[in-house]
Amino acid sequence: MLDILFYVFSAITLIAAVLMVLTPNAVNGAMCMIVAFIGTAALFVLLEAYFLAVIQVVVYAGAVMVLFLFIIMLLDVDKGEGATEYNNKLTIGASAIGFLLLVMLVFTAFSGDHLPELGLTAVTENPEVFDGGVPFTTSSKSFGYSLFTKYMLPFQVAGFLLLAAMIGVIVVSKKHDVAED
């Protein structure tokens, strides 16, 4: 049952990603992108990372894609001059060949028995901290444990990064005087 779900969600994610890349309209691309993100969230659920699945839906499919749609509609790039795409045949050919080479690389690298097939270990509900780090659990409590013990410094740096990004956005989007520069 879970295997069928894996194939279904993988197919949905990949098809939505391909449609996002190939559709000429940017708004349709953003919609396909939301489907791809939600498909990835479903794969996270299959991997028993429930907290990350929720974060993925809220942050990516929610906030990030709303921001994208907002900017696409604000700029209205599908109309007017410059809306022509795929104008260079050489670009299309080179991209297609590069894509096929990458796909072949992925299949040859991962489909053989080069990597050992690991079995799924049983997952506990509650985290127990031991010396080798936090073991995999389904509860979001282990996120809290790790963030405030092993990953304290990266956590603080991430907070500072968000502050810096906020100030940067304010500075970049401020209305400049054109004559000034």
Add this chain to the structure above:
Amino acid sequence: MTVGLNAFLIVAGLLFAVGLLGVTLRQNTLVIYMSLELMLNAVNLAFVAFSRYNGTMDGNLFVFFIITVAAAEVALGLAIIVALFRRRQSVMVDQLNALSH
């Protein structure tokens, strides 16, 4: 679930390849940016798969940080694109070639 780690890695690799195809193929800066997000997403999937099959929480925490950084990056990148559009009235990469002349 009998699906192995390699199946998840193949899906992640294919997602990354599709994202790279979008970056190289498209002219619209916004679509290129969405493809970049897709590539980040593929890496997230590989991280979570490794974390689950390895039995540790570290991969999941890395994904947590990657999502944080990606959110900050999206806000800043879109602000830059809007500033660019204000000045050049276009977001197509073949028209944003002032440095090549």
